[in-house]
Amino acid sequence: MPTPAKTSQAALAAIARELVEASGPDALTVGAVAQRAGIKPPSLYKHFVDRSALLKAVEIDVLHELEAHLRRETKGADHKSRLKAMARAYRRFGTTAPNRYRVIYSGNAFIDPEIREACLYSAQPLFEELRAAGIAEQRILPVSRTLVPFLHGFVIMEIGSAFNLGGDIEEAFETGLETILAGV
Amino acid sequence: MPTPAKTSQAALAAIARELVEASGPDALTVGAVAQRAGIKPPSLYKHFVDRSALLKAVEIDVLHELEAHLRRETKGADHKSRLKAMARAYRRFGTTAPNRYRVIYSGNAFIDPEIREACLYSAQPLFEELRAAGIAEQRILPVSRTLVPFLHGFVIMEIGSAFNLGGDIEEAFETGLETILAGV
DNA sequence: AATTCATGTAGCCATGATAGCTATATACAT
DNA sequence: ATGTATATAGCTATCATGGCTACATGAATT
Structure with missing residues (x-):
């Protein structure tokens, strides 16, 4: 393993779900998920190819x-x-x-x-x-x-x-x- | 009347509808509607308060x-x-x-x-x-x-x-x- | 001339996305 | 044991797009 992971696909998906449940699909922004996971937005793309992949995981x-x-x-x-x-x-x-x-x-x-x-x-x-x-x-x-x-x-x-x-x-x-x- | 209007609320709504029908709600952007109406995006706000008002008109x-x-x-x-x-x-x-x-x-x-x-x-x-x-x-x-x-x-x-x-x-x-x- | 109001220019902010660099844990060869 | 290569999570910087606002402009009515 390289650079110790601060988060994981599962953790990010869970955060995405919370955002969707709380405030709807539009609240699911890459920035919001990244922030809550303690990483920067670009780093999220190492776990999900794009925003729609996050939404798909939630679905x-x-x-x-x-x-x-x-x-x-x-x-x-x-x-x-x-x-x-x-x-x-x-x-x-x-x-x-x-x-x-x-x-x-x-x-x-x-x-x-x-x-x-x-x-x-x-x-x-x-x-x-x-x-x-x-x-x-x-x-x-x-x-x-x-x-x-x-x-x-x-x-x-x-x-x-x-x-x-x-x-x-x-x-x-x-x-x-x-x-x-x-x-x- | 000042500066003759290049477009109208009805015309903009019709354009918005065409965009939605052709490519879905995400295709309804202020820029796309304005362009098709021959005006600049900010000018559209004189006819509709915001994008959601356009979508509402379509609905x-x-x-x-x-x-x-x-x-x-x-x-x-x-x-x-x-x-x-x-x-x-x-x-x-x-x-x-x-x-x-x-x-x-x-x-x-x-x-x-x-x-x-x-x-x-x-x-x-x-x-x-x-x-x-x-x-x-x-x-x-x-x-x-x-x-x-x-x-x-x-x-x-x-x-x-x-x-x-x-x-x-x-x-x-x-x-x-x-x-x-x-x-x- | 003054007023009115649709349009335009310029610009801000949020968001999605990419490029390229850095750092570190593991694997393996020495 | 030690050093090197590799893989990969994270970062900074940057770009494009889109919604929206502030403010200036200019034509037509009065």
């Missing part, structure tokens, strides 16, 4: 956390209540930390193989639950592509204050969830 | 266009087929111009009264169609909050290449739409 990190969250929070007697619990956990994941959630599906970076993989990984809990519920294999994809868009759209709109016509948002979520699960 | 413009698009493309014999046509038109609006669509619900700028208003305006066609379909007034909000999040989430995921497990995306959309409308 992958968040997707892994989502996967763990969905596994942890899924309880219930029957399959339907477990699916509901998972959906509610998904929404909670987004609403409790909006800036953290917003990095998911942001941009069209899904051509990136690493993000693709992390994305797939985060979808596994739902796939497994649908299989366990006895959904036919060829219906799992269409069903996921009904439920996940609803969840994502709902969370994005909710944390963006797009539901501004009053009414009970909890109730709306339950109604939507019930409607979709009824068709499953 | 409002897009929402109005969405409203018009939904009204124009909605045909069908019965109410259900009209709702389906509207949903398909919504998706087409997003997929035919991804960068244009992405400005919708981006950020949490919905506290802004003008964006709120434009957002509401764009939702009118759906509300009217739901009312015409005989949906009870108190169910219109929950139903909208099931359908619109699904549509938004689906479009965002589709234009972000997030459906990367193969399968027929058209079919998935139709399945989801059918599932949701069945519960209406």
Whole structure:
């Protein structure tokens, strides 16, 4: 090893995540990360090729956390209540930390193989639950592509204050969830 | 009038929109807009207070266009087929111009009264169609909050290449739409 | 002539990024 | 053991771009 390292890729990624969570993606500047890590901005480029690589690391990190969250929070007697619990956990994941959630599906970076993989990984809990519920294999994809868009759209709109016509948002979520699960 | 104006707020907004549509929000720079309008960057600040005001103008413009698009493309014999046509038109609006669509619900700028208003305006066609379909007034909000999040989430995921497990995306959309409308 | 206001010039600051140098821990040959 | 080569984390310096401000300019209305 040359010149003792003051920081590491993992430490820098953690700092980047904190910045994004606290103040959104725009707060993730090379300078801010470097400063918090006790190094100068140019030195950061020895660990990440550019700013977008930092953001990518954050996104992958968040997707892994989502996967763990969905596994942890899924309880219930029957399959339907477990699916509901998972959906509610998904929404909670987004609403409790909006800036953290917003990095998911942001941009069209899904051509990136690493993000693709992390994305797939985060979808596994739902796939497994649908299989366990006895959904036919060829219906799992269409069903996921009904439920996940609803969840994502709902969370994005909710944390963006797009539901501004009053009414009970909890109730709306339950109604939507019930409607979709009824068709499953 | 002093010094004849070389450009106008409307012209600048139109240029801004073209830039966003062509290359995404990051392409909307004060310099690029000014150059295309034949003025220098600082002069632009006499028409818009800052860059975000330009972006806001674009967002409002897009929402109005969405409203018009939904009204124009909605045909069908019965109410259900009209709702389906509207949903398909919504998706087409997003997929035919991804960068244009992405400005919708981006950020949490919905506290802004003008964006709120434009957002509401764009939702009118759906509300009217739901009312015409005989949906009870108190169910219109929950139903909208099931359908619109699904549509938004689906479009965002589709234009972000997030459906990367193969399968027929058209079919998935139709399945989801059918599932949701069945519960209406 | 005075006023008004869109435009222009000049410049500041933040940020992303690169070039090239320095310093040091390890590997290996002597 | 000792010295040399190498790899690499960090640094200073520098550049380009972009948002934005202060202030001057100049044409048209009054």
